[in-house]
Amino acid sequence: MELSKARELIQKYKDGTLTPTEKSILESWYLDLARSETTPIDAETLESHLDEVWNALPVHPKPEVKPGSTIPLYRRIAAAASVILVLGAGAYFFYAGQEDAAPVAEAVAPADVAPGESKAVLTLADGAEIVLDSIVNGQLAKEGNTSIVKTNPGEIMYKPSGTTGPAAALTYNTITTPKAGQFQVRLPDGTKVWLNAESSVRFPTAFTGRERVVEIMGEVYFEVAKMTVGQRKVPFKVLAGKQMVEVLGTRFNINSYQDEGIIKTTLLEGSIQVRESGNANGGVLLRPGQQAELAAAGKARTDGKKGFDVKTVNAGAVVAWKDGYFRFDNVGLPELMRQLARWYDMDVVYRAPAGEHEFVGQIARSAPLSKVLKILEMGDVHFRVEGKTIIVTE
Numbered sequence: 175m176e177l178s179k180a181r182e183l184i185q186k187y188k189d190g191t192l193t194p195t196e197k198s199i200l201e202s203w204y205l206d207l208a209r210s211e212t213t214p215i216d217a218e219t220l221e222s223h224l225d226e227v228w229n230a231l232p233v234h235p236k237p238e239v240k241p242g243s244t245i246p247l248y249r250r251i252a253a254a255a256s257v258i259l260v261l262g263a264g265a266y267f268f269y270a271g272q273e274d275a276a277p278v279a280e281a282v283a284p285a286d287v288a289p290g291e292s293k294a295v296l297t298l299a300d301g302a303e304i305v306l307d308s309i310v311n312g313q314l315a316k317e318g319n320t321s322i323v324k325t326n327p328g329e330i331m332y333k334p335s336g337t338t339g340p341a342a343a344l345t346y347n348t349i350t351t352p353k354a355g356q357f358q359v360r361l362p363d364g365t366k367v368w369l370n371a372e373s374s375v376r377f378p379t380a381f382t383g384r385e386r387v388v389e390i391m392g393e394v395y396f397e398v399a400k401m402t403v404g405q406r407k408v409p410f411k412v413l414a415g416k417q418m419v420e421v422l423g424t425r426f427n428i429n430s431y432q433d434e435g436i437i438k439t440t441l442l443e444g445s446i447q448v449r450e451s452g453n454a455n456g457g458v459l460l461r462p463g464q465q466a467e468l469a470a471a472g473k474a475r476t477d478g479k480k481g482f483d484v485k486t487v488n489a490g491a492v493v494a495w496k497d498g499y500f501r502f503d504n505v506g507l508p509e510l511m512r513q514l515a516r517w518y519d520m521d522v523v524y525r526a527p528a529g530e531h532e533f534v535g536q537i538a539r540s541a542p543l544s545k546v547l548k549i550l551e552m553g554d555v556h557f558r559v560e561g562k563t564i565i566v567t568e
Contacts, residue, residue: 287520287544291307320362330359345378363410365397366397369394393428417451418457428440434470468482502534514564523564
């Protein structure tokens with residue numbers, strides 16, 4: 175934000191004419207200055223200005239402060255960071271959502287586009303399909319000695335009977351989410367799986383071999399349960415395109431959408447080995463907070479690198495989708511629009527260059543499309559919606 179614009183907003187604040195949105199922009203500007211190493215404002219002045227703007231915002235509860243104590247600036251910045259949306263073009267945005275509370279679906283105007291919801295299709299071993307979002311809770315089917323039970327809206331679980339009997343042939347089920355859909359499943363070994371929109375997971379209805387192998391497409395988050403047979407630990411493997419991930423018990427996320435061109439594997443807890451499928455000797459070992467990138471089959475990295483590229487990332491931002499948020503960490507407009515297209519079941523057409531915008535911040539996935547686009551338009555990005563298409567305009 176230009177200094178002249180900042181002065182204008184400060185004056186409007188003093189005059190009592192600053193709107194809630196403008197208050198948010200002004201606060202975000204000060205927060206960005208506070209993060210900068212080259213800020214021209216001395217710490218005392220910045221602290222004074224920030225206090226003034228901070229206290230004016232109704233969305234922030236005022237903490238109780240004991241006489242003689244102060245609240246460090248970095249704590250206020252950390253508290254506000256989850257609701258600031260910063261564009262590389264120099265505009266700053268604020269979406270008043272509470273990070274600790276689960277997002278609540280908002281009312282959608284008749285002409286607006288509703289956000290996605292829990293919906294998926296379960297394909298059984300014999301090819302029969304069950305639409306999971308339209309069926310009541312309870313037992314849905316039985317595959318061998320495993321019962322399939324819908325426990326809650328948006329969630330099913332596989333419950334082995336625990337009885338022993340003749341060994342049955344290995345059978346597989348598949349759960350698929352459409353655009354604007356998400357779902358959860360608990361596998362027969364207790365592993366928890368979250369599917370983002372336009373994703374799928376294929377898995378055996380019972381884990382009886384020396385390893386547990388599942389196959390995914392799209393974006394899927396795992397919380398893998400440990401499993402042993404006698405004294406032997408049974409590894410859990412995930413095949414995503416040309417990549418194989420092997421773990422024992424851990425939490426991680428795989429984004430393998432074809433239109434992204436790169437498979438991104440992010441570790442939150444434990445350790446995982448990531449390698450190209452068919453290459454038993456290669457690969458990398460990830461630590462929590464690390465992400466491995468691998469060009470998808472038939473794709474080449476824009477930076478020309480071969481094999482895996484490992485970097486440290488904000489793992490919480492990567493998996494925010496499963497908790498009901500879009501979380502952006504220096505995300506360009508094309509990638510951001512692909513996320514919106516999947517969640518709102520829309521197509522995207524560019525009638526103007528994507529530009530060099532980069533986004534940092536958080537928006538609830540429960541918001542209707544119009545609200546999300548309105549926030550983005552405050553940064554000199556413009557849109558028009560025609561039917562099932564978002565058009566990026568001049």
